[in-house]
Amino acid sequence: MTNRIRYGAKVLRLHKAISAPQFEVKTVLTNDPFVYVDLWLRRNHKDEALFYWRQAHEFYKASIGLPIESAPLVLYYCFMNAAKALLSAKGQQFSPHHGVSRHQMRGPNAKVVLSNEGIAIKPAGIVPALSVYFSEQETRQQHSLEDVLYNLAYIHRTYCLSYPRKPERFLPLKDLSFIRDANNEVRFFARPVDEANWTQFKKNLPQELAANPDGSKSLVSSGHVVWATQNAPTTAELDSLRQLSATLRKVIHYINGANALWYVKLKHKTSIGRQSITLTLAAMHRLSEICRYRPDELLSFLNGQKNWLLSEFLSTSRTQFIDEIACEMTGQQIMIPNVRIPS
Structure with missing residues (x-):
């Protein structure tokens, strides 16, 4: 029984x-997590986090309607500042550096594909600070962009349609x-x-x-x-x-x-022991750097067979990442209103 x-x-x-879910608190219903978290940070006197959160909001608004060729740069700064707001609100120490960079996986004459686009997690910076905050157990510090996207639930259906031979994870x-x-x-x-x-x-x-x-x-x-x-x-x-x-x-x-x-x-052999927030921020940083410094390679990705996967990542990650950060920062279950919550 x-x-x-x-x-x-x-x-x-x-x-x-x-990290600290408030099971005993009622669900928060709001159409705009930015507004609710702004009020929550003010009420809890988290001034530094509030500064970062408002920066994230401005970059978020600026990203709406941008073409896919430009969106990664603005979205990364939105995500980075939202992550800094989380770390600051939780009292987690962090270096102001990004903490992530390119990992060279591609030979000089190799085809430009997601499987040889590498990401390296640095010893210090915002991304490794998130890893510490979440007590992530992953020991590898280098990942391919393809594997990172394979480890994100919110684009998994798109990933499997883009890679039909890959098993569902x-x-x-x-x-x-x-x-x-x-x-x-x-x-x-x-x-x-x-x-x-x-x-x-x-x-x-x-x-x-x-x-x-x-x-x-x-x-x-x-x-x-x-x-x-x-x-x-x-x-x-x-x-x-x-x-x-x-x-x-x-x-x-x-x-x-x-x-x-x-x-x-x-x-699975490609499993990465990191949280969605950490992986999303790292992937968006990699795409933002390609956007800034290697536009020819970005065009190669966007003209390739996996362009739908990248498009879905850029469009879906925006609301997903902010929702995850907002819930994690407040410890509250934040949902869209006018939806009946099961008892």
């Missing part, structure tokens, strides 16, 4: 924020919840969507998750926490749930929308 855990009457589910989920059993053990629970190839996908689940031992078409977290009651957690019990959630969010990612869509990143 299992029951979904609650905080009073509020059912607790996986949260968009990674993200398992879509439904019915997400935290359940408590008769032994007072709380675990994460979810089901794959109906059309998912569960037989194939469950072979590649990350270590944080496992197929449900009851044999049903579902998965549970490998770890658990203990709650003495179903709906009246102590402060320590809520903190333990946050720790479990942070562990799960290493491998479970969401796509922003009217209702968040959740996905498990499966094990």
Whole structure:
């Protein structure tokens, strides 16, 4: 016998924020996360973060309507300042440098493709500071742009259509919840969507998750926490749930929308142990540098067979990145209004 855990009457589910989700706080409904976070930063006297956040907002507005040839430069400065706002608001020390650069992977006569466009994470700067903040376990400091895009849930469908021979890496989920059993053990629970190839996908689940031992078409977290009651957690019990959630969010990612869509990143040789925020900022930096210094190579990408993938990344990452930063900074679940939130 299992029951979904609650905080009073509020059912607790996986949260968009990674490091310090406020499970007990009601969902924030807003059409403009920039305005809400601006007010939140002022209310919490985060003046330096507020400065960076407002810069990010101006670059965001400037990016709207720009052609694909120009958008990466402006979007990168939007994302960089949003990341600096997050780090500042959280008290995370960081060097003002970008912390990311080109990694030479391409031979002198090689074709210009995403698989040999390299990204290097530096020892200090904004990108490595994000890695420290998220406690990322990835040891490799060089990645190809192709692999980075392969590790982003919000463009995964486009990626797989662009690379039809590549296996799907993200398992879509439904019915997400935290359940408590008769032994007072709380675990994460979810089901794959109906059309998912569960037989194939469950072979590649990350270590944080496992197929449900009851044999049903579902998965549970490998770890658990203990709650003495179903709906009246102590402060320590809520903190333990946050720790479990942070562990799960290493491998479970969401796509922003009217209702968040959740996905498990499966094990694969190209897996990168970094959060979506870190990878998106690094990828946008690489594209912005190509935009500035190597326009002929940017045109080669845009005229190539993967131009739709880059176009989708540039158009989709804008709202996704800001939503992730806004939720992470405030610790709150921020959603679009006029959508009924399931109980």
